[in-house]
Amino acid sequence: MNRILPFKLTAAIIFFTFFSCSKDSDGPIIAEVTVTTSDFSKTMDENPTNAQVIGIVSASTNEGSVTFSITEQTPSGAYTIDAISGELKVADETLFDFETNPTITGIIKVANGTVSENALVTVTLNDLVEDNIYEGDVILKSQQEVDDFGANNYTQINGFLIIGKRENEGYSDITDLTALQSTKIINGIFQIKNNAVLATTNGLNLDFILGLFEISNNSSLESVIGLNNITSLSSLSIVANNSLTDLSGLSQIVEIQHILGIGFCPEIINLDWANNIISVEAIGISNCHALTNIDGLSNLTNINLGYNHISISENNSLQNLNGLQNLNDTLIFLEIRSNPSLKNINGLANTNYIRNIIINNNDSLENLDGLTSVTSLGQGGLSITYNNTLRNIEGLINLDHVDGYIGITGNENLISLNGLESLSHIEGIGITENTNLIDFCSLINVLTIDPNTNYQTYNNAYNPTKQDIIDGNCSL
Template sequence: MRYFPKSTFSFLLLISIFILFNSCSSDDETLSTITVNAADFFVTIEERPTAGQVLGTVDGSTSQGSVSFSIIEQSVNGAFEIDASTGELKVVNPDLFNFDTNPIITGTVKVSNGNIFENALVVIYLEDIDDSNVFDGRIWLKTQAELDAFGANNYTHITGQLVIGTRYALEFSDIIDLSPLSSLTSIGENLFIAGNEDLASLNGLQNLKFIGSHLYIFDNPSLSSLAELNKLTTVTMDLNIYQNQSLLNMDGLAIKHIGGILNITSNPSLTNLLGFSELISVGSIQIQSNPQLTNLKGFENITEVSTLRLGGNDALLNLEGLENLTQIHALLAIGACNLLTNLDELQNVHSSPAEITINFNNSLLNINALSNSETVEYIDVSNNPVLVNLQGLENITSANEVYIYLNSSITDLSGLNNLTTVDYLGISQNPNLSSIAGLENLKTVQSSLFIEQNPTLANLNSLNNLETIGNDLRIVENSALTDFCGLQTVIANNGPGNTYSVYGNAYNPTQQDILNGNCSL
């Protein structure tokens, strides 16, 4: 197999394209508060893909509403297309994806929200295929005998999907040796290595360099290492590694590009991720239920992701490895990481994810590292028993939904000081919340405001500037709540648009009581 040389000329050409087209523009930048983020897209695929083959997705987001995607130009006209609403890139003309004539195909995608837009660079590297010994189609190898017979053909490339093992079947395969596959260098579609009870090594895949779609490695109880994948540099879509009971680490890997999600889940013996130290691009990172994992070292080269999801990693002490992360576009979710005390390694993230979910973290003391977040669509901070305040959210001015539930140590809502507009706000079951100080600048609740079961909450004074509740106001079962005078302004402005529900508190005034000045005991 031949590779296109990374010459100085090619490098300078790409840099020039990047400088020329990766810029942000608008007709009215200074007057608009809308921002748009777009991530450059890099992928390596084999030449001669199929028509309609998915290349990946350009990540784009906006602080308000939604974005649309369009192609401004491409170096080889008609090579690929983009879905206007999702950003998914697909092959249009497979004949143009020819290594000999177009070893690199580039383009520029416009990510826009009205007149506000940002351009993303698209670079598609092609790998040459050795046509001398290709298996055309898909193959499922369920037994050692089938694998031995297939391997005797010494195929270098499989155009379709390769399954090794029983995949989702209830029983395990008898496969223990992959060495007959040692001539294999690339797979056009998915690779599954699954359901192999006694497979201890991936020896036989040491020459594999490229996977054209997803890679799944799961339910291999004896597999302790992935080191034999040391030549694999590109997984075009998702890389899934889960339920491998003996897998200790990722040492030996040399993967540089993962086009979709990196999903590492339920590997009970996994202690570190240092094997990902050569990874330079990945769509999203999902690390869940790995009880021996103590940090995230290995991701130092990653600067942006669409989603970062961390959950159920009981030994995770810190987020070391994410210090260079600067952009999270869609979702930041951290849950059930019970030794994690702070998120300090995320302090360099300067773009606001659309959603922030922080819940069920028993040792989390603060979320100060999120202070660069400004406009977020969804916020859920719940079930963090030692979290003392919401500092870190102080620059957020608007959100669609905000939930503050079951945080035992929070005494007020300081940290939401700049929140002016929200669609739905729920404050519930915070046993030591004695004040809602922090909501002084809240003016508009477009839909509903719920304040429920906060037993030490005494007054609503910090809602003095609230002017509008579009639909429902529900204040129930706050056993110490006697003072509703903070609602006088919003009630005078015709109150909630639909339901006024107040009961189970120490005092339960009607809307007329509040208008008449009988707003507290």
């Protein structure tokens, strides 16, 4: 009995221990599956292309792999997701339009079997400047029309644009051009004209004008700004803007392909805004009575072949032509007329061929020294008339050949024709109404070389015949 009890107790302990160990190690312990992900956020430009990659939704799992699927998106069908990699791509490029859908959202399900997590997708679009083209011509005659047209945010006009009214229609009530700030390109002429209360062009934001740019008859206009992106123009006309003083908005212009015309500008005192212009085909400056100098043209090196004209007339305060000294050596037409304060034309000193010169009615001009480089004239010839203080024409000393006619008339203080000694050919010459002119001896050479040269003289202090001059009877 005493032996049996210890045995049973020992057996029971062994059984219990075995059973317990067997129960605790009955197969491996299985861990719970987890999935992690994070929200996706991206800022990108509007107007992508289909299949363009947006980005990748990040995710992980502690066992196996995950799959990706779209639970919802707004707008529907905007993007797709790769089920294995989580890569987002553009599915419908038309939905990636800032004006329609500035933000595109959605929910992505990241799953491993029955375990899943959601990731929020947010795509924010950048608003890009897009081509919004108006086909046709535009005339805006009132502030309301400016505002209504501007509300369309056109970036380009394929036609002309007129701001203001046509001639004989009166004046507009336009005061503000801000509504037109989206317009960058005008593929035609651009006119701002007949606006009585428009004080500034502020609000314009133009990059390109294909045709003539005209600013005319705007009596309250004080400044031209909003055009700083323009470096080249076809032609520029600034006429009859009685209050205009500030043209700094045109200061980036380097080239004017055809004509630069400035006229009836009583408040403009200089052309400093034009300091970057190096090329133009023709220049006309007239009736700018406060203009004292044209130094702002000093970087102008090229008068393009073509029209190739310079006309400077009726500028009451203009004293010289400095600013033209860097021009190339050829002009077709030069007119210096009715500039009562003009004292010299020395700014033309580097020009050696001019087809036609007109120097008329410049009351303070004493000499022609600015023409010393001119060696020949074309068929247009030379007209020097009614310059009341002109005392000599010795600036023509190097003039050798004139295909046209020389006319010297009404220069009441001119005493001699000294300066024409080098002439070897001329079609004809008329010397008339120079009331103090007594010396024609500089014509001996040319009239001796060609006695058939057309010659006319009358109403001078001395009026020798052609033969008198050839014979040396050429002065009193």
